[in-house]
Amino acid sequence: MSDSKENHAPENHSHKNSLPVNKGVSVVSEAVCQEVMGRADAFTAVENVFSAMAKNTAYNFPVIREAIGHADALYGFKSGFDRDGMVLGLKSGGYWPGNVQKDLTNHQSTVILFDPDTGQLKSLVGGNYLTAVRTAASSAVSIxxxxxxxxxxxxxxxxxxxxxxxxxxxxxxxxxxxxxxxxxxxxxxxxxxxxxxxxxxxxxxxxxxxxxxxxxxxxxxxxxxxxxxxxxxxxxxxxxxxxxxxxxxxxxxxxxxxxxxxxxxxxxxxxxxxxxxxxxxxxxxxxxxxxxxxxxxxxxxxxxxxxxxxxxxxxxxxVGLQDLAVASVAAELAEAKGQVTYFNL
The missing domain is CATH 3.40.50.720 (NAD(P)-binding Rossmann-like Domain)
Structure with a gap:
């Protein structure tokens, strides 16, 4: 390992405002997220959103988390708006403890991104892999x-x-x-x-x-x-x-x-x-x-x-802003590589 590892993320990409317009709603699958979203990009996204939160230019909205009374599951929403990164949306999902017996991840979630200028639905992004990546990026930022x-x-x-x-x-x-x-x-x-x-x-x-x-x-x-x-x-x-x-x-x-x-x-x-x-x-x-x-x-x-x-x-x-930050970057990276699908409501 080289000394460059003490300089935080190996790279610092800028992805802001590069999603296509008028192509409809983009869908980024779990598999595509795993392919395009690396640790360096996750680190930078999380570090930037923590910075924005401290400047009061990014806001987490109140979290909703409830037991649904079925399958011992917890379900909820985390949402927020990052004015610096122009990212608005929510992560919806929760914890299903019985999933391990079904060869599924216990944590299940999807990130939904909206255009902050119009409120239109912009992207649906798989949230399971990104949740693990952003959590790891958070501790890495602290280290x-x-x-x-x-x-x-x-x-x-x-x-x-x-x-x-x-x-x-x-x-x-x-x-x-x-x-x-x-x-x-x-x-x-x-x-x-x-x-x-x-x-x-x-x-x-x-x-x-x-x-x-x-x-x-x-x-x-x-x-x-x-x-x-x-x-x-x-x-x-x-x-x-x-x-x-x-x-x-x-x-x-x-x-x-x-x-x-x-x-x-x-x-x-x-x-x-x-x-x-x-x-x-x-x-x-x-x-x-x-x-x-x-x-x-x-x-x-x-x-x-x-x-x-x-x-x-x-x-x-x-926090929800972590999820939105990494999902926004994943969507932009996937679009740049032609690995998203689109639909119109």
Missing amino acids: AHLARKDSKVLGMVGAGHQSTFQLRAAVEQREFEKIVCWNFHPEQIPKLAAVAEELGLPFESVTREELCAQADVIITITSAFEALIDKDWIKPGTHIACMGTDTVGKQEVDAKLLAVAKVFTDELAQSITLGEAQHAIAQKLIQQSDIVPIGEVINGTKTGRTSAEDITLFDGTG
Whole structure:
């Protein structure tokens, strides 16, 4: 790996306002999204939208998420408008826990984009692959801006579907020399180990405490409802990206950890209500003012890490604008390559 990986995304493409006009509604399939949307473009899209959010030129609208009373499914909408990128739309979908028995991804979603000038439907974009890519890009952005430059060991807490995306995106941000992993279901770990082997990195399955003792950067990507990481296990200088907590009641790390860390987030409103910070806020261990939107760090209006001893924590709750940003880029890349279909209402 070269030093260029510390310069965030390998490339910085500009895709704004390049979709065709008067061709009807474009449809971008899951397969096409996987073909055209790479990690560099996802990183840039997510970093840009975090920047716009911090400038108040991009807005997430209130999230709707409900149990539908069938198939144990959760279903909802995330929507917003990015005035900088001129992207308007919503992601519709949710979580079907029984899908794994049907050889389907538990998370199912579609992104719907509209023309912000007219309100006309513009694109329908498959959202399953893009959800994993944008979540991985979010943690990668946090590593790029908050982790120590000399970070050598990456710890993965979680080895499910999204973990492989997280691993691939993370290793492009620092010169990692080893991957350590813990997962509640050990039988899932070999899949992540195979990705590490493909990347040429040593991989070790360890206990949670040992993971924290070794890791300079930790990514938690689980569906836990209890703290998996104890505050006293974390060594000075660690960066933690908490990417699994996106619902009231979920939790991945000790709430007391947030009291000793510098805490950053994608969106403050979600962080304190349904993100990892919800527990520290409820226990009055921290205040809302202690949490910094990562867009402020990207824009240079707030400081991130100030010393090698800082513990930094990114509360990645997942916001609709991330989905819209990557879907818009995917649609433009697919159109440029002639890989979209069109229809008229």
